[in-house]
Amino acid sequence: MLDQNSRINVAILAVPEVTASALFGMFDLFSSPGRDWSYIVSGEAGEQRMQPYIVARSRDGFEAANGIWVKPDYDFNGCPRPHIVCIPDFFVNPGESVTGRYEPEARWLKRSHEEGAMLASACSGAVLLGEAGLLVNCDATIHWGYVATLTNNYPGVRVRVDRSLVLSGEAQRIVMAGGGSSWQDLALYLIARFVGLKEAMEVAKVYMLQWHDMGQQPFASLMSLRQTTDVVINRCQHWVAMNYKTRAPVAAMVALSGLPERSFIRRFTKAAGMTPLNYVHALRLEEAKQMLETTDLPIEAVANEAGYEDASFFGRLFRRETSLTPGHYRLRFGSLGRTLKPK
Incomplete structure (x- = not known):
């Protein structure tokens, strides 16, 4: 000073x-x-x-x-x-x-x-x-x-x-x-x-x-999930964007790629900048954010719709990645959606 x-x-x-x-x-x-x-x-x-x-x-x-x-x-x-x-x-x-x-x-x-x-x-x-x-x-x-x-x-x-x-x-x-x-x-x-x-x-x-x-x-949103020029990995990215709620999406991507599992994980991580599992979590959490911002679904239902059967695991993961609980996220970011919703 x-x-x-x-x-x-x-x-x-x-x-x-x-x-x-x-x-x-x-x-x-x-x-x-x-x-x-x-x-x-x-x-x-x-x-x-x-x-x-x-x-x-x-x-x-x-x-x-x-x-x-x-x-x-x-x-x-x-x-x-x-x-x-x-x-x-x-x-x-x-x-x-x-x-x-x-x-x-x-x-x-x-x-x-x-x-x-x-x-x-x-x-x-x-x-x-x-x-x-x-x-x-x-x-x-x-x-x-x-x-x-x-x-x-x-x-x-x-x-x-x-x-x-x-x-x-x-x-x-x-x-x-x-x-x-x-x-x-x-x-x-x-x-x-x-x-x-x-x-x-x-x-x-x-x-x-x-x-x-x-x-x-x-x-942070899907903008951070970069698309790769690797044809095989890019095809998997497009598939999982539509199927992230699948029970075992990483295993499904391995099968889609035709690569051995270890080779797929190594190649995906190099191309996308994160592991296949973390990529899936990022997609699911982005969908959860959208639901918390725009709907009144209970947290358990949001977790299920995003692909998580265990709501407590979803809550811990959400807080780790966003620094907010799902409930606090809704309070902070859902108000604008509620204000703009037609009466």
């Missing part, structure tokens, strides 16, 4: 593929500490404690990914020295390498870190930390749909998809937030760390923000 009278410089990095909601949302939240709470409760704005500004490789304006116009305040050479650098999420194809595409951004990030700045990324923004060479042998997090983007392109990175925030690096001066809206958690954390917990709580109350303490596991 800096001197109480200091204004903290927060550089928010923008690239043409940036998500404008995160970019400008971060700007608003970092403008709030010290200012907005006083205005809400007394009608008079207080002294702003943080100074956010948008920085890019050029001050020339550009359209963000959704067409909103972005006009950077500074380029890399002219911006005030930041105490914090934030990297909002940006559009990159899952698993795709961006090597060489963001060299100016990577060099500036590395220099800012060497000069003492805290680096913070939201969602896919962690890719630029990888490009800057700052994630070697480090824990990291990113949106669950982009795990392969880190693991495929930056050897040694350890992705913690179960965590909302991950701190890494010397003196924990790198912080990463995983999911799409977790930039809000990221901003609150940085406000608490650099300004104070009281001010972070005030910002959360003004903007009615809720801390996502359960991580990303409840949100």
Whole structure:
């Protein structure tokens, strides 16, 4: 935490593929500490404690990914020295390498870190930390749909998809937030760390923000089950997608493949990134999530419909994989479906 009278410089990095909601949302939240709470409760704005500004490789304006116009305040050479650098999420194809595409951004990030700045990324923004060479042998997090983007392109990175925030690096001066809206958690954390917990709580109350303490596991879906180019394994994947409730789906896939069981398991695991049994569990749990979100079926019936005869085993497995019990998952995610259901 800096001197109480200091204004903290927060550089928010923008690239043409940036998500404008995160970019400008971060700007608003970092403008709030010290200012907005006083205005809400007394009608008079207080002294702003943080100074956010948008920085890019050029001050020339550009359209963000959704067409909103972005006009950077500074380029890399002219911006005030930041105490914090934030990297909002940006559009990159899952698993795709961006090597060489963001060299100016990577060099500036590395220099800012060497000069003492805290680096913070939201969602896919962690890719630029990888490009800057700052994630070697480090824990990291990113949106669950982009795990392969880190693991495929930056050897040694350890992705913690179960965590909302991950701190890494010397003196924990790198912080990463995983999911799409977790930039809000990221901003609150940085406000608490650099300004104070009281001010972070005030910002959360003004903007009615809720801390996502359960991580990303409840949100992970079939997008993480990659389809393979292995013809034999791909045929098994298509079959099990329609037949996951079968009593012995792995044995059935072994028979369908025509391979010896040990060879099939080894080949499936290499191609799909998980064992055949774990793949089946992932399919079943995704179906269970959908039923919990959209129906009023008892938990035992959900378990049975998903392919589990033992409801207690289903409950333990569900909690292990999502960090929530089936009942708590329904309470948290079923409300939207109930609200939208025709009366």
